[in-house]
Amino acid sequence: MMNIKTDKIYNFGIIGAGNVSKIHAKAIAEIGKARLLAVCSTNIDKARALATDFGVDHIYTDYHEMLQRDDLDIVCILTPNGTHAEIGIAAAEAAKHVIIEKPIDISLDKADALINACKDSHVKLGIIFQHRFDESTQFLKDAVEQGNLGKLILGDAHIKWYRSQDYYDSGAWRGTWGMDGGGVLINQGIHTIDLLLHVMGDVESVCGYCSTLGHERIEVEDMATAALRFKNGALGTIIGSTCVHPGLPARLEIHGTKGSAIIEGDQLVRYEVGKEGTGKGKDTASVETGASDPMAIDFKAHKLQIQDMIDAIEEGREPLVTGEEGKKALSLILAIYESAKTGKPVKL
Structure with missing residues (x-):
């Protein structure tokens, strides 16, 4: 492993100017070795607005054109889920390092194609699961x-x-199988599902139920439940919804034979182990989590993950959340969808 730190400023491009684009732009702006160089969106008005807000001169509506820039180092792909692999492969073939917002894509075949393209082009691939960088997650892990x-x-x-x-x-x-790839599980729930796998390990089998109960004109689930058996023998549950009013903080509960821990809304609210358990949480910073507002999401964890991509490039290692790691939550979610469709348990 190399450990070469340089004075290089890494030029970033953002593809997609939707809700999450400002979070990425804010994160990039706070990293000393990063600069947002270019913005691309099929919606020119959104691209211009983002570029104006962050002082960017280069605006594109065709990502292929943007990827031709020799001075572009890393691209953040923030487009609809079903386009992630296609754009990521184009970026890899243009010798750009790739950061993709969750999910990696909406099918395992497309995820594998992206992973292989990045390996073939010798570029880094990172999937945004920023909550792995939260202090509470790292403490629990x-x-x-x-x-x-x-x-x-x-x-x-x-x-x-x-x-x-x-x-x-x-x-x-939004709310379509073809572009969204699913509903609450693949969009909102995937972050907490990733943390569940990150802490508990891989799942052996799953049985799931999915329904559309609180919205109209969508093809996908806004309510889902699943029962899990992990490969280590532990059991588990997943509950996901986008129709619980007014919206509650996401909750991760981990239980062992010697203690329990609960993360709620990115804070460790309970940590009790053995005789020394405190019965309360370790002090961690409270952040906005998007329980009822998709724009109410703090950018600090994104900043840590984007910084990790720069560090990975300079140190000659893989990012902490690789394509393979990013694929794990997708695999489980697709298994839940299959179980809900067939009415049968699914082995992973």
Whole structure:
């Protein structure tokens, strides 16, 4: 592994000027070795607005044209889910490092094609699961690895959020299988599902139910439940919704034979192990989580993950959330969809 730190400023391009684009732009603006060089969107008005807000001179409506720039180092792909691999492959072939907002894409075949393209082009691929960089997550991950909670026996991911009908009506691609790839699980729930897998390990089998109960004019689920069996023998549950009013903080519960831990809204609100358990959380900073507003999301964890991409390039290592890691949550979610469709348990 190399460990070469340079004075290089890394030029970033953003493809897609939707809700999350300002979060990425703010994160890039706060990194000393990063500069937002170019913005691309098929909606020229949105591209111009983003560029104006962040002092960017180069605006594109065709990402192929933007990718031809020799001075572009890293691209953040923030487009509808079903376009991620296609654009990411084009970026890799243009020798750009790739950061993709979750999910990696909407099918495992497309995810694999993207992963292979980045390997073939010798560029880095990172999938945005920024909550792995939260202080609460890192504390819990370390505690589990050190055996503080004992043998893991139960893991629960509950995402009881709220999205208005206007949210789904705001884009023709929202709430569709072809472009969104699913509903609450693949869009809102995937972050907490990723954390569940990050802490508990891989899933062996799953049984799921999905329904559309609180919205109109969408093809996908706004309510889902699943029962899990992990490969380590532990059991677990997932609950996801975008029609629980007014929207509650996402909750991750991890239980072992020696203790329990609960992360709620990115804070460790309970950590109790053995005789030394406090019964309360470790002090962590409170951040906005988007439970009822998709724009109410803090950019600080994105900043840490984007900084990690720069560090990975300079140190000659993989980013902390690789394409393979990003694929794990997608695999589980697709298995839940299959189980809900067939009415049968699915093995992963």
